[in-house]
Amino acid sequence: MSNNTPTSADETSLGYEIHPLSGAAVLPGASLSAPLSAEISAAFSASPDGEVAVRSLDLRIPLLEKNDILAERNRGYFLGRGLSALNLVSSPGAGKTTLLERTLDDFALQTRCAVLVGDLETDNDGNRLRRPHVPVAQITTGTVCHLDAGMVARAAQSIDLGGVRILFIENVGNLVCPASFDLGEQVRVVLLSSTEGEDKPLKYPPIFKSAHLVLLTKIDLADALGFKREIAIQNIRRMAPQARIIELSARSGKGLQEWYSFLRGLAPAN
């Protein structure tokens, strides 16, 4: 390596500082950790003169930074408009759309609501949810297995949020990927239906860990299916001790008043 050491001026313009001995680049304000310094020295001693040494660069960059920044922007936008956004997440078929249909027919008559609904393909759910008193935007993600903050920002701009107090964001049916993507919601709601196993919370820790509220849905079917409610609740409590739990059925109406009163607690008085 002859005389190709970059000048310090070059390095400053790149936003890095150069370790004077090793040539390793570090971000300003960060210093080389002891193990890293040791590693660099080792790399140097392994490289005889004339060999190109291995250089090392400490970065610590969050890979979902873009999404996280957009999510914070959404959160500020929603708060500024005086509305609460809920991100509804579950396996496909756990009853997100059915619960929303019922909620829009009851609760949304008193409190103005809007819905953003995500699916890979079709606008079937958007059509099911459309009501004269409820603005709805369908997001089709194509092959993407989750909603991200950018999709939510675009969809939210496409509808009239005037007077809206509660924004439901129905995520793509998937218990894995949506866990990693903050949409800018105030409340993350995870649905678990009695047609799924009682041990789902133990199988999908990240999504349950991130839940503020867990809805145990289709509870009217529990007995017929031999679904053990107590065990399911125990599993939710173990995995998500931070979450409130509401048992409900959109069909029989059981538990809906508790759900509506939770929503009223979120909607600022107007």
Next chain:
Amino acid sequence: MHELGIMESALGLVQRCAAERNARRVERVVLRIGTLSGVDPDSLRFAFEVVSRGTSAEGADLDIESVPATAYCKGCQEEFTATAADFVLRCPNCSVLCGDVRRGREIELSRLEFT
């Protein structure tokens, strides 16, 4: 399968940083992945092989450092770290289940080595 997208953005960063440093070849990419991040390390490895093909990072070592979950116990006013992949976060002092997760959701490009 959001790991592919995550790895694509990681590789984009890697290539940008390597190009800025006039790197010839990327030797090692180090990621920090929390056990509660919802990202699967094996899928990341597979995705890295796919997206690095034909780039300066092809054939580089991919190290994935796992970050265990750390939670905060309100009662004891102390943080505690779970053992490797234990997702039931029970305070070792008072045995209370804790939901205030402080670490373990990281999805980070941590370090690069290049020549």
